[in-house]
Amino acid sequence: MKIGLDIFDQTLAKEWEIFLILRHEDRFFTTEELSATTNLTISQVLKIVTKLINDLEDFGTDTMEVVFSKGKGARFVAKELQTNPRKFLIFLVEETLGFKLLKSILNEDYVSTSNFSYENFVSDSTVRRQLNKFRDNLHKFDLEITRSDALLSGNEKQARLFLNMMLWRIYAGEGWPFEAVNELHIDYLATNILKESGLSLTPIQKRQLMFFLAIGIIRRRNNHYVEFEESWGELTDNNAAYTYFKDHIRPFTSFIDDYPGEVALLFFLLIIQSENLEVIQMLYSNFEENKKNNSFLYQATQAFYDNVSQDVKTIPEDLKDVILLSSFSYHLFTHLFKNFSTDISGYDYSVILDTVLSKPVLPNLKKNLLSMIRSLYDETKLDLFLEEDYLVTKYALILTLIKAQTYFEPVIKIKISTDLPLLINLRLQERIYNLFGSSYRLEFLNATDPDHGDILLTNISLPRETKDYEKVNIVYINRNLTVRNIIILSNVLYDTSKQKTTKEISSSD
Template sequence: MFKVIEELPLKALYSRDITIKLEILNALYREYNGYTIESLSHKINVSKKTIYKYIKELNELSINSSENTAFVLDSDSNNYTFLGNKIEFLELRYRILESCDAIKLLLELVHASSINFLNFCAKYYISESTLKNIIRKINYIFKFIDIRLSVKKNEIFLNGNEVIIRYCFTSILWRIYNGLKFPFELMDKEIIQKLKGDLFKNLPLSISEGRKNLFLYLLLVNATRAHNNKLSSSLFPNFYKELTGKSDILVKLAATLHNYFKLSTVELEFNLILLYTFPEFYQFEDKLFYTLNILEKKAPCTFYNIISFLIFIKKKHPTWDINSENGRNLLSHIISSYISVFLFKHAYFNLQDLNLLKFSYDNFPTLLPTIQKNIVRSTSNTQEGIIKSLTFRLTQAYLVEFSPMDFEPEINIMLITDSPPFVEKGIILKLNSILATKYNIKISTEISNLNQTDLIISTGLYVNLYSESTSQIPKVFIFPQIEERDKFEILEACKIIHEKKINLLDILN
């Protein structure tokens, strides 16, 4: 059975104050018309006095940072509403998170090899027992990736694989700041923007600005950590020299990085390897099949696993063509997934705060287990963390081109109406809009297909729907315009059918 845990659960680090502030901010941002104090108090499960207190504090924080009030009271509705847009929401959110003592400790560890325990307590006015509790919380969220804080001779150290540590720090910083702020001491924002221009002048890729900033975060975390934390090439894939070999673009990129950061050869090579974790990188210099050839020679087991996954896809989608633009795009995602696992091992989470594992498992329960089963069959690696990481990354690769519904049990729906063809077509379109994002459905209007039907949806009693052959088939009667009640009954019927089919699949497997 595929086990799902939250990806890098930073919420475990937050104090009660910070948690409540974030809940108030999220609630008032998502509800355009806002909430009364009473309804917000009920929603967050705290007293009205507490809500007033935190709204006041959030407004003060907003005024201090942007000179604008975040929340106002509408005199007509008596609702508090959030005045800003998404960017202002994210800015206020990261300012709340910056007040979290655990986040302060992590930010300092990005820039140092160790932190003095007593000095940190004095600097942020916290007790030694509070800091010990913070360290316990951080170790809890890191335990899944074998990173651990320890205290020796009054110094706090971060122990573990340095490559994974840097990946983890990049993810934490991106989840906090979303690229709106570059919290790095080694250079200011103007120089960072110049670096961005110089880097992507040498990388003629079709890549979004957000993804460029994400790559910049990786580079800046690496450059920051490089000053105090040495990186060993033993942590790289055994074929890394071939990946970073002579290439005009890579040579120019390495020169740019060295000019800005004065990095060692090992650090420069690491930053070049990171490019191979971005699918967009495979667009130029035929890096796609060049990398595949390297894997065939230097990592034959991985090459075999990639071929096995391609065969798995081809069986599911016989018309899929690897030589098409879509085919090459999917292959670039598959290869970058394997390079990511070579580097980041069992750190299966995304850099962004997406929590795709839980979302996929909740909404498409057979997707992850099916892909995991294919991986287990084709790989010799039995480490649970590596299997989970591969499953997570290859599932994302698969979804680049194909529907997450592909492995969900099909629900066959028979639609019976007395409507003219154009109205019936409209009913089918609406049924698809209601169901297609939740279930793998197939709608038929041919009565000859009745024996394959899982659900009958009808606008009336036009045939004997309670005959011996149809008596066991669930039925929902609707209006042609599909009212809210109709929608609810359709969704409930499909939910029951889907659960029964999933349970049957579990028994068969």
């Protein structure tokens, strides 16, 4: 499950959605377009666009604005090439009651409903509604907010991840949302933990680590500690990488001996974070230790690797380590955390299963990946394979890496038949594949092939009423492929894929 800005304020979520739509293209968007995209009425769109314009004025930026024309609609205007909207998002979120309440829950300075409502000039019932919204969302993560004093309780590692995801999604390292924790001290801790553990992180990853450390300090101050779970022993016992890490960060942590769950979680999070292949030392050494010990985590990773290489596509030798280490990291995440569909930064990768265009592509990828995940669970009985929402997008990324994301899609045969030179036709084929090859399983036929395929691309209007062309979609193109040609071909590819998928399903029933 993923959590969005609507957990703080529904209007804010829609305002930010419209802002992102306007930023996507340098043009006017009509109110009708925005209404259709956001599922809002036109009057609601007008109200939110007006609020967006006013909020940008209150924010006081000289680098960007939203303009509105009665006849044209709304448009985002960037006054500088490198406009950064992050500070504007922070400004919007920090103004909401929901975020103020989250900060109060994090710092555990919530006294009572009446006191909080008085300080924020709202009614008691408004505060209770926001608390109940939090409760409804957190229940899925085995977390609760207590009735009397609004304490965040439940599985502590789940609480840590939730807090980090929410704050990182908003701030992304910009600013410091932890007033009760000295930023310079956390920077000192992060620097020395990385130095002593022999781990190199990018500046962004180091900033993420600082957020983890700050949240951990605040939670421990309020007597919330991560428990060392029984299954973790198999991942840390006889693990030289873990022993090295624990021994070398000892001078900078006060909880190693009394609270082993704290240091284990930090170790695991750094492994997951090391998924970035530029800073992979800790992930690699830990993978080797798990392989040596034949841990359940290694077994899960090997089972997935074997499934892909045997049933989908042979994995190239130069990508073997990348895929093993990445999937090992994914499986560690799903072993540790439950019901999260996003990564540790709160980002959602379901776009790999969808499209930036107007129609969905890869319709069979998600269905077949879910089937693969369920088969892996049946084979191994490991609960980590129950986290389908998380794994399905991560596995899709892996298939994309080995160019196998279209494996489950029906083959669409395309023939290019024009009066243009061969090299121009080959260039057309290359352009079409670059545009659509990652979304559809394309096969290009020779122009002289008696099989006309599923789609015939041509610039010549010859008579084609014979039986041979009955089931062929003929798409007329210009000598130079135009935007209109691409849009028409996109629609034809989508319809063809859909028809073939439906036919395959019918024949298999």
